[in-house]
Amino acid sequence: MVPPSLFVLTGAGLSAESGLGTFRDKDGIWTKFRVEDYATPEAFERDPLKVQGFYNARRRNLQDAKPNAAHKALATLQSTWTSLGGRVTLCTQNIDDLLEQAGAGEVIHMHGELKRAWCLACDSRSPCDEDLGSESECFVCHAVGDLRPDVVWFGEVPYHMDVIGARLASAELFVSIGTSGSVYPAAGFVRMARDLGMTTMEINLEPSDNADAFTATAYGPASETVPAWVEAMMSAI
Numbered sequence: 001m002v003p004p005s006l007f008v009l010t011g012a013g014l015s016a017e018s019g020l021g022t023f024r025d026k027d028g029i030w031t032k033f034r035v036e037d038y039a040t041p042e043a044f045e046r047d048p049l050k051v052q053g054f055y056n057a058r059r060r061n062l063q064d065a066k067p068n069a070a071h072k073a074l075a076t077l078q079s080t081w082t083s084l085g086g087r088v089t090l091c092t093q094n095i096d097d098l099l100e101q102a103g104a105g106e107v108i109h110m111h112g113e114l115k116r117a118w119c120l121a122c123d124s125r126s127p128c129d130e131d132l133g134s135e136s137e138c139f140v141c142h143a144v145g146d147l148r149p150d151v152v153w154f155g156e157v158p159y160h161m162d163v164i165g166a167r168l169a170s171a172e173l174f175v176s177i178g179t180s181g182s183v184y185p186a187a188g189f190v191r192m193a194r195d196l197g198m199t200t201m202e203i204n205l206e207p208s209d210n211a212d213a214f215t216a217t218a219y220g221p222a223s224e225t226v227p228a229w230v231e232a233m234m235s236a237i
């Protein structure tokens, strides 16, 4: 029997226990850094080195981070569903690669990836493990100083919205993991799912801004709640 098609949206709470900061919790990233100074195209235009420094520090922090039990459980769920002819869409707001490190196949990074650089001279995107700055050379066109982090800032259009729309339309269960539900369009996906008649589940440390939109909930640290949910899904097929 083919298992039900799942659409899983993840946020910073999925990677919190891997040591990567969340944004709006107590001591979150946006409580220390103003969005307007670091996560908008205008900020980059105004002071590129300041913005590059912010992402260079987060990229370095990611080098030492490891996937936690929640990343591993989602990778197992996706590979099991695929082996049975089913589909788990892993759509993440996160710019880390911990789901891929945990063995996930397809991961849709709607807000881009910290380990990719975007060349504003030739529009190419390339893997990037190192600091970016005014001396950085494009791996493709060799222009110097035209590389920015390949992440989606506020006011920029999220990536893969067409694929996300198609996957949402064909899913049977929508699960949101580790997100505060405060950034759009991602925060609007649960209402789209409900309008499509889907069962919706929130797995989070605590109720999010969107909590009332969910028909099922599980609260607690992702490294506990996600493996428990995956185990329940696996035993039901």
Ligand code: BV8
Pocket: 010, 011, 012, 013, 014, 016, 017, 022, 023, 024, 025, 028, 039, 093, 094, 095, 111, 151, 152, 153, 154, 155, 156, 157, 158, 161, 177, 178, 179, 180, 181, 182, 183, 184, 185, 203, 204, 205, 206, 207, 208, 220, 221, 222, 223
């Ligand atoms: C768009 C990448 C149009 C960079 C991010 C004015 C001008 C322009 C746009 C707007 C505007 N006003 C409003 C908007 C829209 C704007 C928006 O939503 N603003 C908000 C603030 C109101 N959105 C945009 O600009 C987007 N673009 O609208 O373009 C468009 C739209 C549709 C179609 C076509 C065109 C672009 C938004 C993307 C911005 N980039 N990130 C970077 O990472 O530096 S967003 C940023 O917030 C984060 O990166 C993250 O991706 C996102 C959501 O945060 P969360 O992941 O939810 O993290 P948070 O800390 O908030 O919550 C963590 C949760 O985890 C908590 O609930 C906590 O309880 C839980 N948790 C903690 N620990 C654990 C845990 N759960 C489980 N276990 C644990 N251990």
